[in-house]
Amino acid sequence: MLTPGIDRRYFILGLVLALLMTIGAPACSSGGAPSQQTPGGETELQGRIKVSGAWALYPMMVRWAEEFQKIHPQVRLDISAGGAGKGMADALAGLVDIGMVSREVRPEEIEQGAYFVPVAKDAVFPTMNESNPAWEVLGEQGIQRQTFVDLWINGNTLTWGEIVGTDSNDVVNVYTRSDACGAAETWAKYLGGAQEDLAGIGVYGDPGLAEAVKTDSLGMGYNNLNYAYDATTGLLVVGLRVIPIDVNEDGEVGPDEDLSTKTRAIEAIVSGIYPSPPARDLYLVTQGGFQGLAQEFIRWILTEGQQYTEEVGYISLTDAQVREALGRIGN
Amino acid sequence: MRWRRIKDSLATRSMYLAVALANSIALVVGLGLFVKARPILATTSVSQLLFSSSWHPLKGEFGFYPFIIGTLAVTAIAMILAVPVCLLSAIYLSEYAHRRVRELLRPVIDLLAGIPSVIYGFWGVIVIVPLVRATGRAFGSPTTGYSLLAGGIILAIMVLPIIISVSTEVLQTVPIEAREASLALGATRWETVKHVVIRSALRGILASIVLGFARAFGETMAVLMVVGNVPKVPTSLFDPAYPLPALIANNYGEMMSIPLYDSALMLAALILLLVVAGFNLLAHFTLLRIERR
Amino acid sequence: MRARRLEEAVFKGLMVISLGLVLAVLAAIVVVVVARGASALSLSMLIETPKGGYYLGKEGGIANAIVGSLYLAFGASALSLLLSLPTAFALQKEYTGRRVASITRLSLDALWGTPSIVYGAFGFIIMRYLGIGTSLLGGILALSLLMLPIMTRAMEEAIRMVPLELKEISYSMGATRIETTLAVVLRQALPGIITALVLAFGRGIGDAASILFTAGYTDHIPRSLLDPTASLPLAIFFQLGTPFPEVQRRAYASALILLVIVLLASLAARLLSRRFSKHIVR
Numbered sequence: 001m002l003t004p005g006i007d008r009r010y011f012i013l014g015l016v017l018a019l020l021m022t023i024g025a026p027a028c029s030s031g032g033a034p035s036q037q038t039p040g041g042e043t044e045l046q047g048r049i050k051v052s053g054a055w056a057l058y059p060m061m062v063r064w065a066e067e068f069q070k071i072h073p074q075v076r077l078d079i080s081a082g083g084a085g086k087g088m089a090d091a092l093a094g095l096v097d098i099g100m101v102s103r104e105v106r107p108e109e110i111e112q113g114a115y116f117v118p119v120a121k122d123a124v125f126p127t128m129n130e131s132n133p134a135w136e137v138l139g140e141q142g143i144q145r146q147t148f149v150d151l152w153i154n155g156n157t158l159t160w161g162e163i164v165g166t167d168s169n170d171v172v173n174v175y176t177r178s179d180a181c182g183a184a185e186t187w188a189k190y191l192g193g194a195q196e197d198l199a200g201i202g203v204y205g206d207p208g209l210a211e212a213v214k215t216d217s218l219g220m221g222y223n224n225l226n227y228a229y230d231a232t233t234g235l236l237v238v239g240l241r242v243i244p245i246d247v248n249e250d251g252e253v254g255p256d257e258d259l260s261t262k263t264r265a266i267e268a269i270v271s272g273i274y275p276s277p278p279a280r281d282l283y284l285v286t287q288g289g290f291q292g293l294a295q296e297f298i299r300w301i302l303t304e305g306q307q308y309t310e311e312v313g314y315i316s317l318t319d320a321q322v323r324e325a326l327g328r329i330g331n
Numbered sequence: 332m333r334w335r336r337i338k339d340s341l342a343t344r345s346m347y348l349a350v351a352l353a354n355s356i357a358l359v360v361g362l363g364l365f366v367k368a369r370p371i372l373a374t375t376s377v378s379q380l381l382f383s384s385s386w387h388p389l390k391g392e393f394g395f396y397p398f399i400i401g402t403l404a405v406t407a408i409a410m411i412l413a414v415p416v417c418l419l420s421a422i423y424l425s426e427y428a429h430r431r432v433r434e435l436l437r438p439v440i441d442l443l444a445g446i447p448s449v450i451y452g453f454w455g456v457i458v459i460v461p462l463v464r465a466t467g468r469a470f471g472s473p474t475t476g477y478s479l480l481a482g483g484i485i486l487a488i489m490v491l492p493i494i495i496s497v498s499t500e501v502l503q504t505v506p507i508e509a510r511e512a513s514l515a516l517g518a519t520r521w522e523t524v525k526h527v528v529i530r531s532a533l534r535g536i537l538a539s540i541v542l543g544f545a546r547a548f549g550e551t552m553a554v555l556m557v558v559g560n561v562p563k564v565p566t567s568l569f570d571p572a573y574p575l576p577a578l579i580a581n582n583y584g585e586m587m588s589i590p591l592y593d594s595a596l597m598l599a600a601l602i603l604l605l606v607v608a609g610f611n612l613l614a615h616f617t618l619l620r621i622e623r624r
Numbered sequence: 625m626r627a628r629r630l631e632e633a634v635f636k637g638l639m640v641i642s643l644g645l646v647l648a649v650l651a652a653i654v655v656v657v658v659a660r661g662a663s664a665l666s667l668s669m670l671i672e673t674p675k676g677g678y679y680l681g682k683e684g685g686i687a688n689a690i691v692g693s694l695y696l697a698f699g700a701s702a703l704s705l706l707l708s709l710p711t712a713f714a715l716q717k718e719y720t721g722r723r724v725a726s727i728t729r730l731s732l733d734a735l736w737g738t739p740s741i742v743y744g745a746f747g748f749i750i751m752r753y754l755g756i757g758t759s760l761l762g763g764i765l766a767l768s769l770l771m772l773p774i775m776t777r778a779m780e781e782a783i784r785m786v787p788l789e790l791k792e793i794s795y796s797m798g799a800t801r802i803e804t805t806l807a808v809v810l811r812q813a814l815p816g817i818i819t820a821l822v823l824a825f826g827r828g829i830g831d832a833a834s835i836l837f838t839a840g841y842t843d844h845i846p847r848s849l850l851d852p853t854a855s856l857p858l859a860i861f862f863q864l865g866t867p868f869p870e871v872q873r874r875a876y877a878s879a880l881i882l883l884v885i886v887l888l889a890s891l892a893a894r895l896l897s898r899r900f901s902k903h904i905v906r
Contacts, residue, residue, distance in 0.1 A: 050757060050758070050840065050852065052758070052840065052841070055865055058862075058865075059866065066675070076844060077843075078840060078841065078842035078843070078844070078851075078852045079841065079842070079843070080758075080840050080841030080842070080852070080858070080862075081841070081862055081865065082836060082837075085582075085583070085585040085586070085588065086583070086836075086837070088588060089583075089585075089586060089588075090758070093748075093752045094752070094755075094757070095748075095751065095752065095757045095758050095840075096757065096758065096840075106588050106589075108588055108589070108590060109588050171473055173475050175475075178555060178560035178577070178581045179580075179581045179582075180581060180582045180583075180585035194389050196386070196387055196388055196389055197387075200561075201475050201477045201559045201560070201561060201571055202559060202560025202561060202571075202573075202581070203477065203556070203560070204452075204555055204556050204560075204581070205864075205865055206865065206867075207864060207865055207866070207867065207872075208456070208556060210867075211456060212456075212475070212477070215460075215461060216464075216475055216476075219475070226867050227867045230867075231867060231868060237867070335800050335803065336800065338800070338802055338803075339800035339801055339802045339803070342801075342802035342805075343714075343719060343801065343802065345710060346710045346711070346713055346714035346719060347714065347719075347720075348710075349707050349710035349711045349714060350710075350711050350714045350715075350720065350724065350728055352707055352711075353707060353708075353711045353728060353731070353732060353772070353776065354727065354728055354731050356731075356735060356769065356772065357731035357732070357734050357735050358731070360735065360738065360742070360743075360746055360769075361734075363746055363749060363750075364742070364746070367749065415642070416642040416645060416646065417642075417646075419635075419638050419639040419641075419642035419643070420639065420642045420643040420646050422639060423636075423639035423640065423642070423643050424643070427636065427639065434894070436643075436647075437890075437894060438887060438890045438891050438894055439647070439650065440646070440650070441822065441823075441826065441886070441887075441890035442650065442654075442883060442886060442887055442890070443646075443649075443650050443653075444823065444826045444827065444886075445826040445829070445830055445882070445883060445885075445886025445887065445889075445890070446653060446657075446830065446879070446882075446883060446886075447830035447831075447832065447856070447857045447860060447879060447882055448830065448831070448832060448833075448857075449832055449857055449860050449861050449864065449879075450653070450657060450860065450876075450879045451653070453864060454652075454653050454656055454657075457656065458652065458656070488649055488653075491646055491649075493823070495646065496819070496823070497778065497781070500781075500782075500816060500819060501781070501785070504785040504816075506787070519628050519629065519632050520632065521628075521631060521632035521635055521636070522628065522632075535781060535785070538777075538781060541733070542736070542777065542778075545733070545736045546736075548739075549738055549739035549740065549742075550739070551739050551740065551741050551833045552832055552833055575739075576739040576741060579739065579741050579742070579745070580741050580833060583741070583744075583745065583837070596745070597745070600738070600739070600741075600742040600745065603738065603739060603742065604734060604738055604742070607733070607734055607736075607738065608730070608733070608734040611730060611733040611734060612730065
């Protein structure tokens with residue numbers, strides 16, 4: 001007679017235990033939310049807000065969440081990135097309360113009930129490698145929009161020599177974003193197309209694109225404000241140079257077209273000299289309309305939240321924009 | 332006795348339930364994808380979807396040809412690079428290496444399997460892409476390094492642990508008597524391996540290769556970071572390519588916003604599913620023939 | 625005779641080169657991860673959840689991701705095991721006929737080849753249909769879909785390798801099918817089954833695509849199955865995606881942590897496997 005060994009019983013016991021633990025554990029463990037001191041002490045607000053979407057807004061949203069949770073410790077904010085498209089998709093599907101979107105909202109999305117407000121501004125900048133000898137000329141002259149159109153929309157193979165007027169035969173290696181994202185959409189809009197019209201090697205993610213241009217001396221790409229400039233120093237990220245756009249097409253980079261530091265870049269955006277696009281509004285989206293806790297949060301973002309934008313590296317909305325936005329969320 | 336019979340039939344019934352469920356999953360996923368892919372199948376002909384190279388979703392053009400070719404090419408390169416290396420390593424580990432060495436190296440190789448694909452991707456960007464760029468330039472091709480070859484290399488590396496560990500496991504289970512018999516007849520170790528061990532473990536080894544292939548086919552994140560993502564059919568190893576999983580991962584977020592895009596991406600997924608199923612059918616029948624021998 | 629010896633030497637050389645190549649690649653990857661991540665590794669990374677400015681370079685840790693990943697991987701492994709083991713057993717000749725077995729194997733193989741992102745997308749559809757948001761549950765479901773075919777296939781291979789004679793002896797002594805399966809087959813195939821489990825666990829814990837759209841993300845540790853959860857692959861992804869080098873280094877530290885978890889798991893599996901190997905008939 002075969003006697004099943006003790007091992008088998010332990011095995012099954014182990015399985016059952018593992019199952020119980022996995023089902024029971026989440027219910028038993030305590031949350032990990034840090035407890036913070038409450039200045040003021042008004043804590044009537046409680047609940048959970050789920051946010052997802054654009055990488056471009058992620059650092060800002062995280063900061064806003066931190067400050068908001070200081071004032072309202074009973075509120076729990078869950079934030080995930082994943083791209084502007086994901087934010088829109090999640091918001092429209094009702095999987096999250098707020099979606100972060102770094103591009104213009106499309107008519108099809110509005111049809112599906114997308115309701116949005118701007119909350120901050122940033123911009124996309126064209127970039128090149130810092131050890132590219134062409135910088136000597138480009139730093140003074142800048143590049144005009146048409147050249148960018150030739151490279152990215154028409155897909156022409158140009159050499160660096162053709163761009164700066166030297167006899168260099170090195171081909172410009174054009175890069176773009178492979179993931180559907182606000183940055184690409186915005187850059188494409190500036191050049192008169194959509195993301196799918198952009199030529200170039202597709203690299204995933206903002207830091208990916210920056211890395212590609214940093215390691216390719218003949219590369220040209222584009223990046224968000226936060227990825228082109230170092231957040232702590234305000235200078236250009238090591239390895240990259242932002243290509244100044246010769247907006248007035250006078251053949252040289254004027255002081256207001258200068259993009260050599262973050263401060264200058266922000267000035268150019270605020271003054272309107274830097275075109276919009278590629279400067280852009282960043283939006284928060286919901287399905288239907290902003291309600292309850294989400295509404296409170298956004299209202300706070302549009303009012304007190306605006307003071308944190310510069311610190312994190314964004315541009316705050318104008319007073320007019322804030323008033324309009326507050327009106328939209330039903331103040 | 333009766334209680335034992337009842338236990339047996341209860342156990343068997345629950346096993347049948349498990350099998351039914353396991354089978355239904357494939358069906359449900361396949362059906363789900365098909366249902367979501369229907370809209371685009373209704374508006375565009377299958378031949379255009381499969382063989383057109385024009386990809387402009389905003390204009391409603393969905394030609395999958397470059398992606399299909401990209402997927403097949405990058406997987407083929409990965410398998411060509413991986414299979415010989417894996418088999419040789421597995422044979423060494425199983426037949427020649429000291430037991431201690433084997434025991435030591437097994438968790439080490441499993442470690443490779445545990446590395447998240449995001450890290451492979453980043454490592455690929457830092458190490459493999461410049462390598463391919465340098466190699467390509469040496470061959471006269473002005474490549475950026477983000478290419479079919481880079482994708483193939485990364486995939487090959489990702490597939491290594493699976494094929495090696497399963498193959499080694501399989502080789503280990505060949506009964507020691509078979510080896511002893513061969514050696515007793517005067518064969519060298521290598522001849523024993525060639526004629527006896529591999530033959531009896533062939534089925535398992537081929538299964539491990541199929542496992543590796545499927546893994547290579549479906550790997551998404553690491554490949555898309557190094558492969559270039561240009562929707563054109565690659566004409567050389569150093570050209571960028573755009574495999575189907577990368578297409579889905581890159582554009583998943585925009586699915587809801589452009590008409591028919593979600594349907595197109597679901598179709599891409601369905602194509603992947605069907606190709607893998609087709610390959611498995613092929614492997615299945617060749618394996619069957621080997622088994623009969 | 626000399627030609628035969630030569631052939632052996634040549635192949636042996638190739639084998640050593642191959643294995644060397646594999647190990648060299650592994651070393652290269654680990655070296656890069658360690659070089660970039662070791663400096664950022666600290667105790668607080670392990671036990672603290674991220675405070676607000678974490679992704680901007682400030683304090684906190686990734687306890688949320690570590691715990692989240694463990695919940696996800698264990699949950700999904702358990703769920704898959706529940707279905708895989710009976711299925712793998714059932715594929716033996718004494719339970720199912722050739723036709724059913726072939727069809728099952730085929731459909732599992734088809735699932736195996738599906739990119740994990742498809743499970744993520746499929747999960748997204750199902751979750752929307754059921755009205756559940758991004759959550760631990762969603763992640764477990766998508767992940768177990770990913771793990772199921774891996775587990776079943778590998779387990780089935782292990783079970784197949786059990787010599788027929790052992791089973792025949794058991795039956796000839798009057799044992800029922802389930803008794804034979806549990807006492808003989810399970811015991812004999814246990815090392816292989818454990819390998820299968822670890823293989824699937826390792827695959828699952830490192831996968832980003834399937835949980836990106838289903839598990840969500842949060843800076844807190846999930847308190848229920850319906851809470852969104854962080855996970856190590858996504859934590860790595862997000863940290864790599866910031867423009868701050870300190871945070872990027874933390875991403876490599878997170879990858880180190882993930883590697884350690886996988887290593888521990890596989891070591892545990894080896895130990896268990898060795899322990900149960902005592903009962904194997906060779």
